Structures are given as structure tokens and as C-alpha cells.
Amino acid sequence: MTNKWNIISVLLIILLYSSCNTYTTYYSKTYTSTPNRNKSKVHRLDFSNKNVESLAEYIVKNKNLKMLNLSNTKISNLDNIFIQLGKHTQIEILILDSLDISRLPKSIKTLSHLKQLSLSYNPKLNLEDTFSKISDLPIEFLNLKGNNIAKLPDNTTSLHHIKDLNLSYNILSEKHNYTLLGELPNLYSLWIDHNNLDQLPETIGALDQVRFLYIDHNNLNVLPNSISAMKKTWVIHAGYNQFTELPSAFTKMKSLFMVHINNNNIKSISEAYEKEKYPLAGLILDNNPLLDSEKEKGKKLFKGFFLLSFEQNQ
Template sequence: MKLQCEVEVISRMLPTFGMRNRGKGARAVLSVGRQEDKRSGQAGAVYLMICTLKDKAGSRYKLQENIDQLFTRFVQEGKATVRLKEPAVDICLSKADVCSLKNFISTVGLANKGKDPGSISLSRLTPVKTSEIEKPRAKMFITCKKDYPITKSFPYSLEHLQVSYCKLARVDMRMLCLKKLQKLDLSNNHIKKLPQTIGDLMCLQELTLHNNFLESFEVAFCNSTLRNTLKSLDLSQNKLKALPVQFGQLKELINLKLDDNELVQLPFTIGLLSKLRFLSATKNKIQCLPSSFRSLVLEKVDLFGNPFVKATPMVPDIQLKIPLPLLECASRATIHYRIPYGPHLIPATVCQDLSVAKTCDCGRPCLSSFIQTVVLMNLHQVSQTVVLVDTMGGTEAPVICYFCSLTCYSEFLDKHLQSARI
């Protein structure tokens, strides 16, 4: 049984001599095992051995009937203390894995009572290697193909991993086993597709895929646990032509970069990204912005280099059916009154239509029966800082507007004509 953590051995006799402990723990490996009797060659009593960088051979402490008390009040924080009778020391443990610490304390308790720990295997009390004691690695940067680990695994403790300029054609599945990973930078590689299981990175907050060959963005990415953790996403300089409707589920996003792709439009659910503050989508093929774009509250937006079309508020695309079909009426009512629905209640195709419903200028939903037009919006309405849209110094961009009825469209025209006169 072994445990890696920080250890501080405090002598309870020091205050007697008017001395203080240094009060600082050291990285160590603790082993619980039987000390072999050199004469008989048989296993003897169970000992606790503590190995540090300064003492790799280790210090040994007998456990059987030698523990005065076990302090486990803060075990959920990775802390515990073993108080020995002889010598009179307190072995203070901290920064330990909670599950491993619980098993370790259980084994120590059984050893104190002279009982067999059972299914938990005892370790050999031998000196440890330097690599076993060293502090877990939190960051790793690989910027050359020759440095890429082929036979070795990535350290399980990594929180920040950068692998750039390594000509990776796919995401290494070993990376998806790094459960503590918070930042992953795979920029400047040859990645064409993201794995379906990328959501296994449950703690991931920043993902950089700058300058790769991505042609599509997986729906599984948006449906994974990343929708609750991901705060920064860099997809710039790829070959993306579209983003899925489910992209709006990444509601924790704060920073989004989509520069230098082949996007024809932004996902119309982008307005659901309520925490988004920085958006950059320069040098794409975007002709107009989705209606929900007006719901964003940004600090900076950059849409330079897109072939925006001219606004045509007086030339609508009328797809309104009068009277409204029954399905349209029922669908609008379902969304407006927030009636629960699902494939167990209504056809899956109808569920899909409801999930991509449009929003009228009046705030009410519409699905397949609507009036559509393109209007100009000053980007300062949604962002504090606006990078010029074109070389002419403009800060306005075309936005698609939907109207659920002739009444709503007429009211919009009246407002538009009045503002034009002014």
C-alpha cells in the first residue's frame, strides 16, 4: 500500500525543550508493508515507511499496537494525522488523493490492531525512485515532433497541455484520459476531426485548435459535459463551413474565435451564449447575422472582412400562411407557454422543429410561417468595443429579422419609416 502526498513529522517532545517545528511539509511516498526478518526470512510486523527526496532509503515506524490516535476529520480535503506512541511523533499528511488517503488510513488502522488488511496488498519496504517522489506535473509544453511522447504516457496530473507543430492528424486518445486537464492547446497541427469522446475531459475550460484542418464541428461536442465547463474556444484558421444548431448549448463560453474559416453564417442559436463577452469571426463568408445576435452582451466584437449584404427591410421574403396551419399554431403555443415536450410525447421531427424555432421582433415564436427581412444593426448595441466592419469605417452589420404576422411587420415598417424621416 503506497500513498503520495506531503508529509510533516512533528515530534511532540520539542515543546519540552523549548523548540518549534519548522512547520513545512515535504513531498513523500508512504508505504505500508511487513518488514522481513533477516534471520528467518519470514515477514514480520507491519511498518510505515516514509521516503523523501532527502531520505530515499526511508524512515520506518512500527504500526502494530503503536498508534495512539488517528485524526481524520479533514480527510475529504486530503488531510489526516497519525499519532504514534513510540516515538512520540505526529505524522501529518496533506495534499493527498481523497480515495487513496481513505484506503491508506483504513490499512493503517487494521495494522495497528494486528489484523490482516485483507484485499489491500502490502508494499515491499524498499527505497523509492526519485520519479516517485517528485511533485505531480501540472503543465507540459511540446512544440516539436521529436519531443512528442510515443512510448510514455502523459502525466495523469496535467492541468495544462500544449502540443503544437507536431503534425498531429487526430487528437491522441491518451489526452482524453487526463481527467484534471483544464487547458488544451492543439494549435498548428493537421487535425481534421474531433473525437466523439472529447467530452471525457470533464474539467476542460480552454480549448485551442488554431490553424488546423477542421472541416466540421461535432454535435457530440456541444452535447457533452463541456457545455458546463468550456469558457474559451479558438477555432480560427480552419476550414469550417458551418457550426451546428446545438452550438448554443455551450453556455459557459466567454471567449470565441472563429477567424479565417469558410463560415457562411453564424449558428442562429448564438444568442443563447449569455456569458459570451469576446467574439471574433473575421475573414469568413458571412453575409448577414442571425436574429438572436441582438441578444448578446459583448465587450468586444470583430467581424471585419466578411461579404455582408445590403439591408433590404422593404423587400421581405414572405413565407407567412394565412390562416396559420394547425401545426404552426400548436407549435407556437407550446413554446410560448413553455409546455414540456419530448419524443415520448410528440414525433421526434416536431421536437427538432421546436428546438430551432425563430423569434419574432415582438418576442413570440414562429416556425415555418413567417416574414423575413434584413435590417442594419449598429454593433455598438451589443458590444462596448467594435472593430470596424469594413475599410469605410462602418460599425453596422445586416441582421435577419423575423415577423410572426402581418401586424408585426407593419409595426416594424412604421417605426423604420419614422426613423428614416428623422
């Protein structure tokens, strides 16, 4: 038992770190304009919603820049900015949200230290072209939120370095998408929340490398049996769906220790939780219309859990 709780403690620490804002890798001050003094001390620069015409010149003078946010700006020469970043900095975090981009300039290939790239809310973005240009970069976090993506290109499999992939607010119901994602060897966290999914395809089982799965804010009421093939998954977020029963599929997942399934329509707990052995040790069932008898059953079934919650908002 001690070993079990030691493992759970370690996993909780990992969970807390994984839940942090990805862009806070560098904890120095974030500047929203180019400072008059100590320009070389700036590591984080947020130029979102600003005029960036003089930015290339500033980059030449600041060789320590690590994070740059250019979201929602009007950029006439993104290519030149990338060239200067590649020449004069070791930029690691680049945020290019809401720029109406259709194709990235080839010069993005010069950003050889880039680890985090956000391209959210660029629905015209050509994914096949984008993936071709960034596949050799050491990008570990890629944000493609809100790009109206229905189909991933076949060269998605070239993104070998990706650990965290945000595909929230898209429409990824096609089963082949998950076959492609299953071929990303280092994929650790996957967000497919807010994708208007009525069901998960059987190919979800191809994601046997994923540790954290976010399927919340969809229209799911059942889970496919193939989800049991996700043998490395630790945590699932499945809140704000249409489940009426705590899915029995969770008992078949060999590494699953935590489930968030709040704000559904769950009234009962599957009998599988009385019959099966499973590693699940944390369960959040807040804001579900569970019958009192089912709550009592749950408290007995899950009495050894490190976290168990049936809270209801008044």
C-alpha cells in the first residue's frame, strides 16, 4: 500500500506541473513594450495588439529574448522578424495567435531553439505546409486551438518532438485523425475539448502513449471499449459532457488513477466498479444528479481514494 501511495504522490506532483500555464517557462518580468534601459535583460516580450514595425531592429539589440508574443498584431514582414530572431536570439516560445496566417514563412526553420509554438485562431492556416516547415524544430508544445480543423494532414506524424498538443475548439471527429496522433511517439498531453464530439472514434485506442487526455466540453454519453488500449493514461478530464452513468470503461484502463467527470448528468455508478480491479484512486463527480443511494454506494466503493468529491453548486 505504501508503494501505491508513493507512486500516486509522484503522479500528483507531475499533474500539478503539467497543469501550469505552458508559457510561464521563464519567470522573469514580461514587458509589453521595448524598455529604454537594460534592453539586453528582457527575456519575455508581449507585443500582442501592438504595432511591431520597429521590432526587428529591437531584436538585433536584445540577444537574450526567450519569449515573444505577437498575437493580434498587424505584421507586414513576419519573414524578417523570424530571420532576425534566428540570427540574434535563442527564442524558445513564440505566440502567433489571431494573425490571419495562411502560411508561415520558411524562415521559421531558422528558430532552432523553438520549444513552444502557438498558432491559435488562424483558421486559414495550411497545416500540411506548417508541419512540413516545423517538423525539424525541437517543438514540444504546439497550440492549434480554434482553427476549425476537421482533418489532420498525413504529415502530422512528422512532429516527433511534440509532447503537448492543444487541439481545443476544433471539429476533430474523423477517426483517421487519431490514428495519426497515435504515431507521435512523445505525445504526453492531448486537448480535444470543445470539439463538438458526439462520440470518440474506436481509433482513440491508438493513443496508447498519452498520459493526460482532455475530452471535456463535448457531447459524449458513452466511451468506446477501445479506450482501454490507452494503457499509459494517468488522468482524464471528461467534465461537461452528457454521461448518465459513470463509464465502466475507466475500470479497463491499466494506468488511470484520476478522472474529472464533473458537470454531466450522471445518476448512477456502473456495476463494473463493484466487480473489477482497477488503479483508479481519484474521482471528481461534482455537479452530477447522483441519487443519494448511489452517493452512499460510491463512498463505500471508493473509500480508499486519495480524492473523492460529490460537491453540488447551490
